[in-house]
Amino acid sequence: MPSQTPKSARRSRGPRDDRGVTLNAITTAARGSFAENGWAGTTMRAVAKSAGVDSALVHYYFDSKEQLLDASTMPPAEWVVALQEIPSVPLRERGEAILRRVIWAWTRPEIRDVLRSILLTAAHEQRTRQKLRGFFAATLLPAVAGQFDEPERNLRASLVAAQVSGVIMIRWIWEIEPLASVTDEQLVALIAPTLQRYLSGRLTERS
């Protein structure tokens, strides 16, 4: 939110005018807390403190911790748009296209932080896990070659999810070398063939 107004002046105008800035501070703090401390370890009060706002303000915007979680794990619109382009990429290039979008997302803190938070929170919390499931289905399923029947398309989408998630964990979350520091081009050359096999190739050597 572009604003030159000093903080003190903005504060005096009350919640509605300040909505974007305040909401952003709250959801950013909540995202960090859900990812680091889990669902049980996150309180509305601690989120308020970390966002530098009064606890009443968090309750003003969010009726419940569930609502706060939903708002802080909303995939950024830019990321959703980037993934929606994938089905229009030629089939044989989609493995690479998916990976390049993930690499791009990790250069953008406002996308990366939300994705990181979704992945980490989903390990503990059923509601975010459900969101992650829906999100994988909605974004990866349309990338799979259309010639397969529905069960196989679903299977292929979850295989892509398995390889992409593993790369995210190793390269950016756990930072395991050398995969954490190969160039983006090397990463694409190494991983895209696997994604491509899952999207459109022969799945098993026995079938």
Place this chain on the structure above:
Amino acid sequence: MPSQTPKSARRSRGPRDDRGVTLNAITTAARGSFAENGWAGTTMRAVAKSAGVDSALVHYYFDSKEQLLDASTMPPAEWVVALQEIPSVPLRERGEAILRRVIWAWTRPEIRDVLRSILLTAAHEQRTRQKLRGFFAATLLPAVAGQFDEPERNLRASLVAAQVSGVIMIRWIWEIEPLASVTDEQLVALIAPTLQRYLSGRLTERS
């Protein structure tokens, strides 16, 4: 803890069996807390409460939270032994051998819970991340075909780690369908060829 008695002396008191049971209760509780609430969200007091022991007893066994973390994220001996067998498996079967050991580990709560805790804690906590790095290197590196030079062997080991971790996250941690419920045999047929490519196959289509 205000006491002049050396810990080693205090530790030697009391029946051995009690010690094992109590220690196990404490490390189990700690493991759950580190994984669910992260490093910052875990206190010795909360661990004691969850283990059903007096808080003084946790301090009796562990001087610090670091020590408690180390003890609760120690890979089970059975798991280390299972992985040590891999280099003696014929090279072309090692991808499958690794995956079958992971599948087996997830049928054993005492192994699975530690591995799960290491993976989740490593997302937040530098000390566990370091342990995870060492562990991947020690167990996956010897599985890679010996004909490659060291940088390539390291790269291949981290690629195996990326695929194995992704499968663990999708199948057992986030439980994304259908990969969460395919049979073990299907999982092996789908994933082992990828692992095998990373272990001994051609890495990129361009090289």
